[in-house]
Amino acid sequence: MIRTIKPKNARSKRALAKKEAKLVENTKTALFVPGATGNKLLHDAMCDLMALKKPEAKKFSKKNEIRPFEDASELEFFSEKNDTSLMVFSSHNKKRPNTLIFTRFFNHKVYDMIELSIQNNVKLLQDFKKLTFTIGLKPMFVFNGPAFDNHPVFQHLKSLFLDFYRGEETDLQDVAGLQHIIALSVGEIEDLNETKNLPLLHFRVYRLKTYKSGQKVPRVEIDEIGPRFDFKIGRRVTPAPEVEKDANQKPKQLEAKVKKNVSTDFMGDKVAQIHVGKQDLGKLQTRKMKGLKSKYDQDSDFDNESEDFMDEDIEYDAPQPKKQKV
Amino acid sequence: MSDEKEFKPVTVDKLIPNTFDLGNLATFDPNPLDNVKLRDESQKEQYLSSVTRDNVQLLINQILSLPVKTTTDTHGSSTGQNSTMTLIQLPEPTTQLPREKAIPKAKAPTKWEQFAARKGIKAKTKDGKMVYDEAKGEWVPKWGYKGKNKDLDDQWLVEVDDKVKNTEEELIDPRTLGRAERKRLIKKNELQHKRNMKNQS
Numbered sequence: 001m002i003r004t005i006k007p008k009n010a011r012s013k014r015a016l017a018k019k020e021a022k023l024v025e026n027t028k029t030a031l032f033v034p035g036a037t038g039n040k041l042l043h044d045a046m047c048d049l050m051a052l053k054k055p056e057a058k059k060f061s062k063k064n065e066i067r068p069f070e071d072a073s074e075l076e077f078f079s080e081k082n083d084t085s086l087m088v089f090s091s092h093n094k095k096r097p098n099t100l101i102f103t104r105f106f107n108h109k110v111y112d113m114i115e116l117s118i119q120n121n122v123k124l125l126q127d128f129k130k131l132t133f134t135i136g137l138k139p140m141f142v143f144n145g146p147a148f149d150n151h152p153v154f155q156h157l158k159s160l161f162l163d164f165y166r167g168e169e170t171d172l173q174d175v176a177g178l179q180h181i182i183a184l185s186v187g188e189i190e191d192l193n194e195t196k197n198l199p200l201l202h203f204r205v206y207r208l209k210t211y212k213s214g215q216k217v218p219r220v221e222i223d224e225i226g227p228r229f230d231f232k233i234g235r236r237v238t239p240a241p242e243v244e245k246d247a248n249q250k251p252k253q254l255e256a257k258v259k260k261n262v263s264t265d266f267m268g269d270k271v272a273q274i275h276v277g278k279q280d281l282g283k284l285q286t287r288k289m290k291g292l293k294s295k296y297d298q299d300s301d302f303d304n305e306s307e308d309f310m311d312e313d314i315e316y317d318a319p320q321p322k323k324q325k326v
Numbered sequence: 327m328s329d330e331k332e333f334k335p336v337t338v339d340k341l342i343p344n345t346f347d348l349g350n351l352a353t354f355d356p357n358p359l360d361n362v363k364l365r366d367e368s369q370k371e372q373y374l375s376s377v378t379r380d381n382v383q384l385l386i387n388q389i390l391s392l393p394v395k396t397t398t399d400t401h402g403s404s405t406g407q408n409s410t411m412t413l414i415q416l417p418e419p420t421t422q423l424p425r426e427k428a429i430p431k432a433k434a435p436t437k438w439e440q441f442a443a444r445k446g447i448k449a450k451t452k453d454g455k456m457v458y459d460e461a462k463g464e465w466v467p468k469w470g471y472k473g474k475n476k477d478l479d480d481q482w483l484v485e486v487d488d489k490v491k492n493t494e495e496e497l498i499d500p501r502t503l504g505r506a507e508r509k510r511l512i513k514k515n516e517l518q519h520k521r522n523m524k525n526q527s
Contacts, residue, residue, distance in 0.1 A: 021427035028426055085426040107427055121367075141352035142381045144374075145359050149345075158354075163423045166350050172395065172413040173351070178386070183378040188358040199361070202374060208382065214333045217390050220383040222375060239424075247424035 002080055019083045021107075023251045027168045029056040031084040033075070035091035036065040041098055042090040045118060048125045048227035049088060049100075052165060052182070052205065054135045058082055064089075068101050069235055072110045080108040086164055096234055102160055106239070106247045114156060115234030119200060128226035133180040133207060138167045140178060140208070144185035147199075153233060154186055157201060181206045181222060203229040336387065338380040346388050349419030353385040389414060436522040478504050 007013035018026070030053045032046045050057045066074050068089055075087060085108075089101040098118040104111040125132065133139075141162060147154040165182055183206060187199040207225045210218035239247065261273040286292075345354045355377070363373040393415045435443070442449075456465045457474055467473050478484055484500045495503065 021430045023430065025426050104424065105426075106424055111424055138351060140382065140385055141350065142378050142385065143352065143354045144357075144377050144381065146356045148354055149356055159421070159423060162350055162352060162421055166352075166419075166423075169349075169419065171349075171416050171418075173389075173416050175390075175412050175414060178351070178389070181378065181382055183374070183381075185359060185374055185377070187361045187364045190361075199364075202364075204374060204378065206375065206378060206382070208386075210386075212333065213336045215336055217336050217387050219334045219336050220379065220386050222379050222382055224371075224375060244424070246428055248422055249425070249429055251429045 002077075023253055024169075027056050028086050028163060029058065029082075029084045030086040030088065030164065031078060031082055032057065032059040033066075033078060033087060033089045034060060034063050035089055036063045037092045038063060038090045039092050039098070041118065041122065042092060042100070044124050044126075045098075045100065045122070045227065045229065046088060046090055051125060051132075051135075052139070052227075056167070058084065067091075068103065068113060069115070069237070072103070072113070075103060076105065076108055076110060079105045085111075099234060100231075102164070104160065104163065106243060109243075110237065111243065111247060112156060112160075112239045113235075113237035114153075114160065115236065116201065116231035117234055119230040119232055121228070121230045123226055123228040125226045128224065130223070130225045131207070132225050136167070137177050137179055138170070138173065139165055139205075140181045141166075142181055142183040144183065145187065147186045147189050148184070151189060151198075152238075153198060153236060154201075156236065156238070157184070157233075161203075179208055180225070181208060198233045201231040201233065203227070203231060336383065338383050340380075340384070344381060344384050346385065347420045348388060348392065349416050350421055351385070351389065351416075352421070353381050353388075355381050392416065434522075434526045437518065437525075475508065 004016070007016050030050070032050050034043065034046065046059070050059055060078075064074070066072075066089065068075055075089065079085065079087060085105040087101075087103040087105070089103065091099050091101065096115065096117060099115050100118065101113060101115050103113045143158055145154070148158045149155070161182065161184055183202075183204045185202040185204070189199060205225055205227060206222035209221045209223055211221060213219040261275075263271050265271045290296075340355070340357055342356045345356070346352070347354070359377065360373065363369045395413045395415055397411050397413060441447075455467050455469075457468050458464075459466045459474060469475050479501050481501075486496065486500055487503075490496050490498075490500075490503065
C-alpha cells in the first residue's frame with residue numbers, strides 16, 4: 001500500500017481526486033513494463049502496442065526482475081503508483097520465448113492475466129512504412145471466429161482487447177474518426193475439450209478506405225498498416241468469482257429511470273395515463289353569500305343572535321388547521 | 327468508375343449473421359474460419375484480410391445507419407470559424423467489461439443530517455455569502471474578512487448584553503467576549519467535523 005497523506009494544496013487535492021473511484025470511470029490507462037529478460041523484438045512489439053494505445057499509455061524503460069505468475073505484488077504496486085489498470089509485461093526464456101503478459105487490475109489488485117507468445121510471423125509498424133492513424137481515436141473491432149463467443153480463453157481475450165483499446169467511452173462518434181480497425185481472428189477449434197493446443201490468435205490492424213458505391217453506404221476496402229502478430233496462448237489467471245462479481249457491477253445511480261404509465265403507440269406518439277385525485281365536492285366553492293357562512297349554521301347554537309348582528313362587518317376566517325412550518 | 331456496373335457491392339452474405347456491439351464499434355463474426363487456409367502461409371494474410379473486409383463492411387453499414395447529430399460547435403480551429411460536424415449517436419456498449427475500481431460507496435450521513443432526517447428538516451436554500459449593509463450602503467460578506475459578524479468589534483460604544491449582566495463577565499470588554507464566542511463556535515464546528523469524518527471511515 002502506498003501511504004496517502006491529506007492533500008495540502010489544491011493541486012495535489014485535484015490529483016488525488018482524479019485517482020478516486022468514480023461512478024463514470026476514467027479511460028483505462030496501460031503500463032508497459034519490460035521484464036529482466038526482454039529482447040529487441042519484445043521491445044519493438046511493446047512500442048507498437050503502445051502506439052495503438054496512446055495517449056493513455058505509459059512505458060517503463062528499466063528492466064524489472066518480476067515473475068508475474070509467481071508473485072504479482074510488484075505489478076500491483078506499479079498499478080497503484082501509476083493509477084493504471086492495464087499492464088503488459090515482457091519476458092523471454094527458453095521454455096516460453098517472446099512472451100507478453102497482459103494483466104488487468106481491479107482496485108489495483110490483479111484481476112486476470114494471460115500470457116501470449118509472439119510467433120515468427122511478425123511485422124511491425126516500421127516494416128509496413130504506411131500512413132497510419134491519428135492518435136487517440138477509437139478503433140473499430142472485428143472478431144473473427146466463433147471461439148470468441150463460446151471458448152472461455154478466447155472470451156477472455158475478446159474482453160481484454162476490447163477493454164485495452166476501446167479508449168474513451170462515448171455516445172457520439174465522428175465519422176471522420178473511423179480510421180482504423182483492430183481485427184482478431186482465431187481458427188476453428190476442432191476439439192473443445194482440449195486445453196493445451198489452442199489455435200493461434202491473429203492480431204491485425206488495418207486502415208479503413210472507403211469508395212463510392214452509388215449508394216448511401218460506401219464500399220469499404222482495408223489496408224494493413226501493422227503491427228501484425230500471431231499469438232500463442234500460454235498460462236492464464238482467471239478472476240475469483242466474488243471479485244468478478246464486484247468488477248462487473250453497474251452503479252444503480254446511472255441506470256435510466258423507468259417512467260411509469262408513459263408509452264409510445266404505433267404511430268410514434270407519446271401516450272400517457274394520468275391519474276387525477278378524487279375531487280371532494282364538499283369543499284367546492286359556490287357563490288359567496290352572508291347567509292351561507294358557517295357561523296349561521298343551524299347546529300351552532302352557542303352564540304346568541306344579538307351578537308351575530310353586531311360583528312357582521314368583521315371578516316370571518318374559517319378555522320383551518322395550521323400548517324406546520326417545515 | 328463512371329458506370330454504375332463498375333461499383334463493387336456493399337452487401338455481404340454470411341451464413342450466420344454477425345452480432346454487433348455498436349457502443350464499442352465492434353462486430354463479432356460467428357462463422358468459423360478455414361483452418362486449411364490459415365495454415366497455408368501463402369494464402370493466410372489474403373484470407374484474413376478478405377474476411378475482415380467483409381466484416382468491416384457490415385460494421386460500417388450498421389454504424390452509418392445509426393441516428394446522426396449535426397453540430398456547429400467550433401472544434402480545434404484557432405480562427406473561430408464554425409464548421410459543422412456530423413456525429414453518429416452510438417448506443418450503450420453491450421459487452422460487459424470489468425470496472426477499473428469498485429463503485430464508490432455513499433458517504434455516511436453526518437450527525438446533523440441524521441437529526442435533520444429524523445425531524446424532517448429541509449436544507450436551507452443558499453442565499454449567497456454577501457448581505458446588504460444598510461449603514462455602509464454596500465454589500466459586505468456575512469463572515470470572514472470585513473465580515474458582517476464583526477460589526478461590533480470596531481464600535482466606540484457597545485451595549486452590554488443582558489445575559490452577562492450581574493455576572494463576573496460584566497466588566498470584560500463585550501468586544502472581546504464576542505470575539506471569544508466566534509472562536510468557540512469555530513472550534514466546536516471543527517470538532518463536529520472531525521467526529522463525522524471519524525464515523526465515516
